[in-house]
Amino acid sequence: xxxxxxxxxxxxxxxxxxxxxxxxxxxxxxxxxxxxxxxxxxxxxxxxxxxxxxxxxxxxxxxxxxxxxxxxxxxxxxxxxxxxxxxxxxxxxxxxxxxxxxxxxxxxxxxxxxxxxxxxxxxxxxxxxxxxxxxxxxxxxxxxxxxxxxxxxxxxxxxxxxxxxxxxxxxxxxxxxxxxxxxxxxxxxxxxxxxxxxxxxxxxxxxxxxxxxxxxxxxxxxxxxxxxxxxxxxxxxxxxxxxxxxxxxxxxxxxxxxxxxxxxxxxxxxxxxxxxxxxxxxxxxxxxxxxxxxxxxxxxxxxxxxxxxxxxxxxxxxxxxxxxxxxxxxxxxxxxxxxxxxxxxxxxxxxxxxxxxxxxxxxxxxxxxxxxxxxxxxxxxxxxxxxxxxxxxxxxxxxxxxxxxxxxxxxxxxxxxxxxxxxxxxxxxxxxxxxxxxxxxxxxx
Numbered sequence: 001x002x003x004x005x006x007x008x009x010x011x012x013x014x015x016x017x018x019x020x021x022x023x024x025x026x027x028x029x030x031x032x033x034x035x036x037x038x039x040x041x042x043x044x045x046x047x048x049x050x051x052x053x054x055x056x057x058x059x060x061x062x063x064x065x066x067x068x069x070x071x072x073x074x075x076x077x078x079x080x081x082x083x084x085x086x087x088x089x090x091x092x093x094x095x096x097x098x099x100x101x102x103x104x105x106x107x108x109x110x111x112x113x114x115x116x117x118x119x120x121x122x123x124x125x126x127x128x129x130x131x132x133x134x135x136x137x138x139x140x141x142x143x144x145x146x147x148x149x150x151x152x153x154x155x156x157x158x159x160x161x162x163x164x165x166x167x168x169x170x171x172x173x174x175x176x177x178x179x180x181x182x183x184x185x186x187x188x189x190x191x192x193x194x195x196x197x198x199x200x201x202x203x204x205x206x207x208x209x210x211x212x213x214x215x216x217x218x219x220x221x222x223x224x225x226x227x228x229x230x231x232x233x234x235x236x237x238x239x240x241x242x243x244x245x246x247x248x249x250x251x252x253x254x255x256x257x258x259x260x261x262x263x264x265x266x267x268x269x270x271x272x273x274x275x276x277x278x279x280x281x282x283x284x285x286x287x288x289x290x291x292x293x294x295x296x297x298x299x300x301x302x303x304x305x306x307x308x309x310x311x312x313x314x315x316x317x318x319x320x321x322x323x324x325x326x327x328x329x330x331x332x333x334x335x336x337x338x339x340x341x342x343x344x345x346x347x348x349x350x351x352x353x354x355x356x357x358x359x360x361x362x363x364x365x366x367x368x369x370x371x372x373x374x375x376x377x378x379x380x381x382x383x384x385x386x387x388x389x390x391x392x393x394x395x396x397x398x399x400x401x402x403x404x405x406x407x408x409x410x411x412x413x414x415x416x417x418x419x420x421x422x423x424x425x426x427x428x429x430x431x432x433x434x435x436x437x438x439x440x441x442x443x444x445x
Contacts (some may be wrong), residue, residue, distance in 0.1 A: 004180070007047050010292035014043060017080055020088025022046055022070045023212075026095045027109050029399040029417055031292070031343030033213050036071060036093070046073060046093065055097070069105060072184030082179035083221060094210050105414040109345035110206065116349045116409055117205055118252075120356060128352055131202030131332070132212055132259035134340045136219055137194045137236050138169060139229045147229035149237070151194035168397040169226040170196050176218050181400055182211065192240040200434055202248065207350070209344040210235070212245075212389045216340070232340035234291070242306060245340040247351060248324070250332040251275065260331040266314065267327040273365040274310060276321060278358020279351065283310045283337070285318055285403025287389055288337040288396035288422065289410070294296040294429045297392050299339060302374040307336045310387045311369040318364070318373040320389065337389060345411065347416075353409030393426050 005013075013019070023035040024046060026312075036053050036278040038046055043052060049072035073093035084090040097108035104111040120128055138152040152169075167189075174187050175223075183201040189198045203211060216232060223230035235242035251271070260273035260307045291300060299306045312321035338347055357363070366385060373381065390396035397419060400406060407415045 003076055003078060007075065010047065010078050013044065013078070013080075014040060014091065017091075018088050019091045021090045023090060023092040024051055024073060024095050026071065026097055027213055027345060029107065029109060029340070029343065029345065029346070029377050029414055029423065030414060031109075031346070036238055037090075039202060040088075046071070046343075046424075049073065049098070051187060052193070055107075065214055068100050070098040070100070072105065074210075075258070076207075079214075082176055083225075106411050107417065109343055109414065110209070111347075112411055113205060113209065113345045114413055115411065116356075123356060124357070125251050125253050125258060128205045128307070128348075129202045129250045129332075130205055130208035130348060131199075131248035131251065132203035132208060132233065132344070133197060133199050133244070133246040133248070135195060135245065136213060136230050136232050136340065137188055137192070137243060138196060138223060139194065139236075141224075141229055147231070149248075150311050151237075152228055153194055155187075161278045167227055168401075169223055170198065170240050172226070173219055173222045175199060176222055177215065180214065180218070182215070190241070190243075192242075195241065195243065204249075205348055208385070209348055212308070212344040229393040231242050232294045234293070234339040234341055236295075238257070238298075242305045243340055243407060244299070244306060244336060245338045247335040247338050247348065248332045249335065249348075249351065249353070249355075250330075257329050259330050265294070266323075267331060268290045269348070270330070271359055272283060272333070274358040274362050275355035275422065276358065277365040278354045278356065278361075279321055279333070279335065280310055280312065280404055281358065282350075282354035282403055284387065284390055284399040285346075286409075287408040288340050288393065289350045289406070290335075290347045291341050291396065292392050292393075292418075292422065293341045294425060296339050296341055297396070300337065300389055309373045309381060310400055311373060312365070313368045313370050313372045315368075316372060319369055334406075338359055346414065350406050350409040351352065352361050353405060357405045377445070379445060393422060393429075397422055397426065 004174055020040050021037055022043060023037050025033060027036045028034055036051060048426060049070055052068055053071060055069035073095045080089050080091045094110050097105040099105050108111035140148050140150045140152055142148050174184050177184060185201055186199040213399045219230045232243060232364055240407060259269055260267060261269035300308055302308050307320040309319060311319035313319045314323040318339050322336060326366060390399055410418060
């Protein structure tokens with residue numbers, strides 16, 4: 001979805017298309033899309049990176065005494081929102097955040113990912129590609145426009161209308177995505193009722209994370225037009241599958257996929273094996289980032305196709321790490337634990353850093369687990385050296401605190417703010433009384 005736009009290209013397109021407003025977008029530490037909207041007359045100033053905003057108003061950024069920040073747009077992200085028209089169209093530019101000293105802001109997730117990518121380049125690699133698989137649910141809105149917990153359909157995996165009543169909404173989402181330059185590879189109903197998946201072509205790390213954020217915005221916008229609420233909450237309903245966002249990743253050196261080796265019996269290079277070894281070693285440490293909310297851990301339980309155990313396989317889908325059968329340029333690792341509540345820039349930064357640590361330190365890869373881990377006893381798993389993923393946000397934060405490599409992937413500013421915010425979230429959650437507790441205990445005790 002990259003466009004090699006120049007400044008003059010953007011100004012010409014804006015005039016020809018009657019663009020009236022520009023949204024300067026960025027992402028905060030929690031993964032929430034933020035934007036500063038300016039009228040078209042401010043386009044030159046925006047393109048010069050001279051638009052300022054108050055960073056102290058953004059979660060996890062800076063204190064009030066150091067609040068001024070600059071938005072530096074990435075010209076390749078210029079795009080016009082296809083659903084805007086009427087009195088004038090709205091376009092967007094995704095921005096990096098800079099300090100008043102002209103330096104990249106260390107609390108900007110996008111800039112932080114670029115920092116980790118620079119380390120990758122210093123090791124001789126040219127690109128880290130990501131193909132994400134984000135899933136979401138569609139719920140009906142009530143008469144006041146508020147989300148309900150009533151599903152829009154009773155469809156199942158790959159079902160179609162009339163069972164899949166979300167088909168028209170999903171089709172409109174795809175059309176809007178294509179209008180914004182997405183190359184859609186698949187669109188289908190997922191396993192759970194009301195659950196959907198739209199897969200789009202892989203891109204380089206930064207572009208892929210930009211695409212995830214744009215995808216979420218479009219999904220929610222189009223769903224509203226169908227009187228539906230789209231949610232990327234990992235586990236909105238008990239008893240059915242939750243929503244994941246599998247990350248398919250590959251490392252390149254020029255035109256060569258560094259993960260592929262035609263002389264290996266499994267087609268995997270030694271670099272890929274070390275990379276995977278690093279992923280498995282740091283999986284507990286990066287789980288808090290890839291599964292960042294209390295609800296994430298309601299998905300990571302056995303029996304609902306989400307991984308609970310730290311292992312890899314080329315055949316079955318119960319481990320955390322799967323190697324799809326495609327080889328040569330398509331050789332990749334699929335990290336199945338990531339969910340769509342994750343900040344994609346932070347999630348990819350910790351995954352890349354973990355893999356690079358595996359390559360640097362030649363971390364060994366254990367034998368694959370080609371049986372269903374859900375059907376094994378704890379003793380059987382322990383005999384094979386298979387660890388559990390953290391089961392709560394609390395245990396995940398504890399593991400993060402013990403993993404220096406993952407902390408370094410976040411940098412001190414983001415690590416401090418992220419850990420503080422999530423600790424507060426856990427403390428608020430553990431003080432609540434759930435309906436399950438009331439139903440279970442009120443009469444009994």
